[in-house]
Amino acid sequence: MPEWIVIFYPINFLSAYVLYIFLYNRRKQIGFHLGMNITMVAAGGLALGTGIIFINLYPFYFLEATLFSVIIGGISGILFGNLFDYQTLLSGYITGLMMGIMAPMVGAAAYEGVMFLIMIEIFILSSFCIAASSAYKT
Template identity: 60%
Template sequence: MPQWIGWFLLLNLTSASMAYLFLYPRRKLIGFHLGMNIAMAAGGGLALGTGVILINLFPLHFIEVTISTALLGIVAGGLFGALFDYQTVLTGYINGLMMGIMSPMVGAAASEGPMFILFIEVFILSCYLLLLTSAYRS
């Protein structure tokens, strides 16, 4: 597996942090429905990308990767959900947990090459872009 794939992990964390900093001042202007979608997309997307990358970088550490991606998804979903209300916190928390548990399995099943990881990264980054565009227009 190419070592440059590990840089995508930094890209995921940076894009999630920038999205959070962009949304924080606008949190009172965003409705609850969009807030729930933001929490689900942010927590689930970060957990999905992290799980696929880490299981491809450390293929023999399935338990550690699963626990770390589940915790990262829980934290990210909870933080993005906390921008809005308690129901959104719970939704982000559960979605981050589920994606964190499932993403190492998806990454292990699709470990044939970097093309799948590139597809996942394009998908996640486009979700963040759509998320920020929706929040800006609301």
């Protein structure tokens, strides 16, 4: 696996940060249904990207990959859910945990495939963009 896929980490975290700042100004106008779906998209996508990239960079460290992606998913679910409601926090946490456990196994099953990684990155970034635009319309 080439080394340049490390560049996906700052892209993911920066876009999640931009989405958080964008949602923070509009959090009073968003209802709980839309807030729950936005939280699940953000937490699951961030955990998925983190786990797949880590297991492709260091294929001998399965334990650390699971730990890292579960922690990233849980913390991002709690942070995004804390904008709206307490039950949204619970939904975001459990989605991030499930995705974080599953992501290193998906990445290991798709080992040595760069096109698959790029497609997953495009999918995650486009779901972030759709979440931001849905918050903009209301």
